[in-house]
Amino acid sequence: MNKVLFGLVSILLKLISLLPFWLLYLISDLLFILLYHVFKYRRKVVHNNLANSFPNRSAAERAGIEKRFYKFLADMIMESTKSISITKKELQQRYQFENLEAISRHLEAGRSVIAVSGHYGNWEWGPLGIPSELDRDVLVVYKPLSDTKFDQLITKVRARFGTIMVPMKQTLRKITEYKNTPHVLVLVGDQTPVREESQYFTDFLNQPTAVFLGVEKIASKTNSPVVYFSIKRIKRGHYKSVVEPLIENPNDCSEYEITTAHTKKLEDLIEKQPDYWLWSHKRWKFKPEDIKK
Structure with missing residues (x-):
């Protein structure tokens, strides 16, 4: 994207972020219509993902999940835009953490902690707000966008309250x-x-x-305890992230035990409330038989 266009888009996003929540959600209602009915954004991907994930649910049930997902996706887009200007106080009122002592007790004992989450609920506000709650260094690993300018903008927003953003390829260097x-x-x-x-x-x-083994590899290398952020949507624009201990001593775990644990935790969340996972993500691009041995 050229410099002028990027500047205009940045200004527009900043202005939108300054709108009150009630107006943002009115815009979200319109955005839902555009995504779901007009442009039919990745409708085929979502439909296939749901059909393969929930073969025992009726077509009507899956259709209901699909529609509710798009309503949530529209909200998520507007809430992510709000991250540009949301105050720390507003964020604390709308995104609460429960059982942070499951992390702080390890930090106080001199141990670093690995926290795992997924693209579930509002996955943007958690990393934005947790440094204020723990008053400790919080490193968030992310996959950079192909557009450098937008990547820099989003990284700056995510780091507003002290989060240290770490490009995926620099993870080991930053851990060291x-x-x-x-x-x-x-x-x-x-x-x-x-x-x-x-x-x-x-x-x-x-x-x-296919699952990344990064969590398991880092946990085993550092013997850092692993916790899971289980995000729950309380109501529109309000969330709670419950910290659930997964692994105390990774060095005592068998191969793939850690990977299985955090994958199962996400699966449980999705099974209970499927509307809030990122169904438009092309999660299943290939099968085991597609991988060359």
């Missing part, structure tokens, strides 16, 4: 830099690995699924 400083490393566990890096498949939502 912070090895003597107890910190929280946040990783998204449901990204799709590229074909060449698909070393492990597990059963996830009724189908073989």
